[in-house]
Amino acid sequence: MADRPLRSGARLALTTFTVLPLPPGPVDRRVAGVAMLLAPAVGALLGAGAAAVLIGSAAAGAPPLVAGALTVAAGAALTRGLHLDGLADTADGLGSYRTGPAALEIMRRPDIGPFGVVALVLVLLIQAGALAALADRPAPAVLAGVVTAVATGRLAAAWGCRRGVPAARPDGLGALVAGTVGGVPLALAALGVAAVALAAVPHRPWQGPLAVLVALVCAAGLLRHLVRRLGGVTGDVLGALLEVASTVVYLGLVLTA
Numbered sequence: 001m002a003d004r005p006l007r008s009g010a011r012l013a014l015t016t017f018t019v020l021p022l023p024p025g026p027v028d029r030r031v032a033g034v035a036m037l038l039a040p041a042v043g044a045l046l047g048a049g050a051a052a053v054l055i056g057s058a059a060a061g062a063p064p065l066v067a068g069a070l071t072v073a074a075g076a077a078l079t080r081g082l083h084l085d086g087l088a089d090t091a092d093g094l095g096s097y098r099t100g101p102a103a104l105e106i107m108r109r110p111d112i113g114p115f116g117v118v119a120l121v122l123v124l125l126i127q128a129g130a131l132a133a134l135a136d137r138p139a140p141a142v143l144a145g146v147v148t149a150v151a152t153g154r155l156a157a158a159w160g161c162r163r164g165v166p167a168a169r170p171d172g173l174g175a176l177v178a179g180t181v182g183g184v185p186l187a188l189a190a191l192g193v194a195a196v197a198l199a200a201v202p203h204r205p206w207q208g209p210l211a212v213l214v215a216l217v218c219a220a221g222l223l224r225h226l227v228r229r230l231g232g233v234t235g236d237v238l239g240a241l242l243e244v245a246s247t248v249v250y251l252g253l254v255l256t257a
Contacts, residue, residue: 014042018042039155043150064133068129086239093107093230145200148193159220159223163183165178178233194213211249
């Protein structure tokens with residue numbers, strides 16, 4: 001049936017980016033491409049859940065920073081912390097100043113080194129602080145802001161899977177999804193995320209789309225550097241792109257001139 005890749009891709013997207021215990025289905029590179037293209041939509045769902053935590057915590061009287069920390073914790077729980085782990089592993093690989101297989105071997109290790117710890121601490125602190133600032137805004141703006149940040153992170157991961165970007169290893173998630181997403185669908189997805197971002201900063205509607213653009217440019221620069229250092233993308237690299245892009249959006253939404 002024509003809709004099987006779509007159903008299988010949606011299932012793979014949900015099981016890859018969330019904790020939903022869906023039964024496994026058939027997976028090939030076509031299905032993987034659909035899954036990565038649907039990643040921003042899954043991010044929007046996760047963002048809506050995280051926004052509910054932020055709004056609910058603030059309404060219950062939690063201090064803004066506590067509400068932000070609870071929201072970050074909820075996001076980690078909903079994703080098993082998988083992308084944070086990818087960020088830490090990628091930071092350790094980059095911090096080693098090694099390239100190719102040597103850096104990839106460091107990223108495979110189960111422990112987290114000092115570069116990974118620093119990257120995690122900085123990203124979590126920035127996200128919690130930015131969410132604390134967002135908590136003071138009207139609920140529709142909070143919803144739009146968190147959905148934008150989380151969806152942009154998944155869009156950055158999908159960008160890492162665009163055609164022409166190789167896999168760093170012959171196995172693993174990177175090998176399955178590398179080069180599976182076309183440029184036109186990615187551009188359309190970016191426009192959709194930017195449209196949602198218009199409502200994130202009500203008094204300056206341009207600031208949300210600008211934050212998305214800056215985040216994607218940062219992710220593209222990081223991707224280029226990682227491909228040069230590692231030879232391609234891995235699951236860890238996609239997780240790092242995701243967390244970096246989301247963090248840049250959060251910053252962009254709360255910075256004022």
